[in-house]
Amino acid sequence: MSKLYPDAVSAVADIESGSTLAVGGFGLCGIPDALIEAIAAGDSTEFEVYSNNCGVDDFGLGILLSAKRIKRVTASYVGENKEFARQYLAGELEVELTPQGTLAERMRAGGTGIPAFYTPAGVGTPVGNGGMPWRYAPDGSIAVASRPKEVREFNGRRYLLEEAISADYSLVHAEIGDTYGNLVFNKSAMNFNPLAAMAGKVCIAQVENLVDVGEIDPATVHLPGIFVDRLVHAGPQTKRIEKRTITQEAPV
Template structure:
């Protein structure tokens, strides 16, 4: 019998006698568990047929990791199951918070969530309203820091130092986490410990672990080995490793041995419960397509900025483009060069927006838009993505701004008490001195207020991190000690015109030239 046990374990089979029951002496799974039908090959991963049974022991007040990026790769069936169990007082850790009527937005509507730890709220006005009304605690965390805190939790690393967030509210503390109903902060973030290493300052971030992780995979075998599809890997992969109990829902469960071992993304050791989802809406948050015949670009303010920004690209460059104006600059990359576009959600080698028939819900960019990839592209998890960012492996990052100071301080993530977007990955993207940071934005606000200022009055995204500013009127180089130098000027404008619409002093380059534009 011992020999039979050994043979069965190697072949991924179950002996007919003496091998039933739970793993490691645990009792068999509850009624909805398909363990009564078949346990995993290792007698550890429990297979469920009912998602509500898979999560019914998540208790009030539990901490739950929820995978996905926007709506891409979210565990739809498990979220729906939580609605049925009516569990309350949850602390949810997730990169984003879905939309009002899908994903985590459904749990917000039923007020089952007490606290959210995330990097970005934009796209869910309900979350913003509940937070500003004092009905919800919201801890905003830089996206790369969030991914690394989860990775560290799964690796047994209690804390780590990072450059991300130094000189901002993340380091200084005081960011609102919960408001009184009169609009005054009731709970604020605590300051981080700072340490100087190698002449630079880093702040201490603590790891995140949870009671449960709810994860969406593409395929799994009955042993619990999991494979993700395209950009749906995102936060799902690191979250598998950071919870006491990891519940994975997939679109297909296959026999043990169906995957080549080298193709497995998450090995079974990290998976406790497995279920095949019965229904997937796979809603697309920002459906974005291109036409067979592209429209001729308009000669407007945004296009002027974009066509100048495109001149920042160089052959062979690895670059990250932020939401809005920056990402549109990719439309003007010269066909004579190759630029490898990186996306925080785990893509390297972004291509153009898809044609209508090419749309894939599992393939989005960091702005949650549908995209394609170029030949030679790769997919990876969010913690890997931000290792590329913080490690200085990107040559260029281009992003928008609410304000930029004359010494390169950047503010682009919140207006306290009014607008709560979240910082997303921006704080990480500007944290490495090896990466050139270019801001593309309109020169002034719609109310004609200055956006280029002596000192930022909004909470900072990064301190002394911007290298160049491109607007529809001018281009400035930024020196972290000397301030701004005007290097290009739009045709028809004078230096005096720029002084009137700029909220700080600047020097003028002796080689001042007309503002350049890439050929359409």
């Protein structure tokens, strides 16, 4: 049963304005760039995005952000993107910052049917106490702030209640995939791609190398095809580095 689509544009064609998107990638590693570019080529807008970060100004989710097609972002890291900071501080973008491990577990919980869970991360901080600015008003005041979270004590330690993340669609990138959707991720691309895939009601995966069913050793599959609904053979991914630092050789 092949899940292969002819191209990225056809795979994302039914993503409507206002959709929620769980997007894989870690920094600029493992970003579903072909799928994001296909969405950018369409007209849908007002997306709510769940992702570790939001790309850079001209790559990854930064493309949709620069076009003002994203209304809200739930992420754990928002550096390296000047337009992101500008939109947030200007009150054009709503941002929910969450600890990285919490974000990962919220996605995993959404994919496994767990509605919420307790975690010690964020206890006693604005993450749990509330008041974090999610959206600013044009005059710089806080228009929308985070709400306090439920706290319970287990074995003498306090924990926050965090709700699972379920998205309308998930966009992921894998190094290898077969036509049924079994995926293998490369190194750091595993950090959020499998979790984002699980969190989406419809998972769309772009793969660098497409193989037939049976060519992947079952023991090496990182994400079973049951979680994947659509496949795009995108070929090799553009390799980008967020910040290149070069050490000059000292004079002899």
